[in-house]
Amino acid sequence: MSDEKEVQKISASEPETLTKHDINKTWFRWWLMAEVSNNFERMQGLSWGAAISPVLKKLYKDPKDFKAALKRNIIFFNTEAIWGGLILGSTVALEEQKAKSPEMDADLVTSYKTGLMGPVAGLGDTIDWSTIYTLILAAASAIAAKGSWLAAVMVMVAGVLMYMEGLFFTRIGYTQGRKSIMSILKSGMINQALEFANILALMMIGSMTASLVTLKLTIKTQSVNVQKILDNAFPGILVLLAFFGIYWAMKKKKISAPIMIVIVMALCIVGAFFNIV
């Protein structure tokens, strides 16, 4: 056995050592391509393979090994690409390990990456897109509603920062390896941060609803101005009621956003026709 290994080591040329530059470049390629070839069969699979291919070429000097490595990296894959940096970095580390010790089971790489894509996508979508980016958009909208160009700068800065975030995740993934990734994903820190963000987000959305949603009744009798009475009792109560009407319809009646938009428009037009709003 040991003799065989010796022979193998001598005959196959050694894998090159990966540098920090290789990791940065791999992230850049993944960022660039992640969704470009997204299709209903492999989702991000081809992009993943293309992104990681230069690293594989450095690691696997035997063309047969290189082909095998490419092949296992273009299978079905789908995750949130920024947090996916964690998987990217740690997969590169695994492939490096595999290149150095050929007896390692290649299925380990595949099953690791496939097992992680779901949970990572869940975290990335929830934290980065549903919470942070939505809040940035909401704040930018509030600024843009006043006509300011600063809103554009805000989302552009966010785009750059998210690139840096992914680079950071890729580096962490590579240096810390898969064990620590698991522990990061399972730690209570993330849940606490999420709860903090949730409460903050809900309060901010509440205040933005108050400042950006408008609805006024124009209906009047000789002596009563309905809107004025409402404003004295609870400023904004009409908007709040309208909001919860829409929220209830979308959540409980499962009406999708595009349909809801049409319904709201139709109601407003009817209201305008009868001089109610």
Add this chain to the structure above:
Amino acid sequence: MDKTLLCALVVAFFYWIKQVYLGYTAWELTAEVFPMGLAVGLIYGDVPKAMIVAAGISLMYLGINAPGGQLPADKYIAGAIAIPLALQTDMKTGVAVALAVPLAMIGAQLLNLKKVITVALVPVAEKQVEAGDSRGLTRTTLIYPMLLGIPLFYLPVFVSVMFGAKVVTPIMNAIPDWLMHGLVVSGGLLPAIGFSLTLMMIGKDKYLPYFILGFILISVLKVPTIVAAVVAACVASVVLVMKQEIKKENTANE
């Protein structure tokens, strides 16, 4: 250069970046409605109006932004077409936002179309992998979808911005006052849909009191937005700290 042509070239390019997805976050610097609005506003010399229309579109679809995922509406094509049309004609901002609605519905199908067509790349890529041709694989992944994006994403937006005003202006002039007023009113109410969607996504119903609290801060107490943000951060901190205290006590009691 003709303003309309320049604008059509730019917004079609921005939209192409978004739907080809060249760079996972590059669209935040281009096709997101605010950079889009800024570019269009600069071209036509009316940044404030462009930003207000962009805000209307953004608020309506707030919470619809899972990248790569199935989206029920494409606000980016809506921004790419409705913002230029709003500036080319003297359309009211509320009407421009209303115009965005059908555009967003049609646009949502384009991305699905791309994902169906790009399935054809898989056998090509497999052959290249079999040959160990990693450069070919990159080409298949990157270049072919970029080319596909020209007829699929670039041209429809380009044509709409170039010639849309000719179609829209006579329609707008024919719209009666009450209908116009109804659209403007709906423009004020539509952001509630975006906020509802966001609430459904990040909030459980037990969090609703926080929403009402935030609402009252502005509508009744009329505090500045920054102050509201600080209060919100404080409330969130207090809740987390109290939860930890309770946890500590419980473990101590055991």
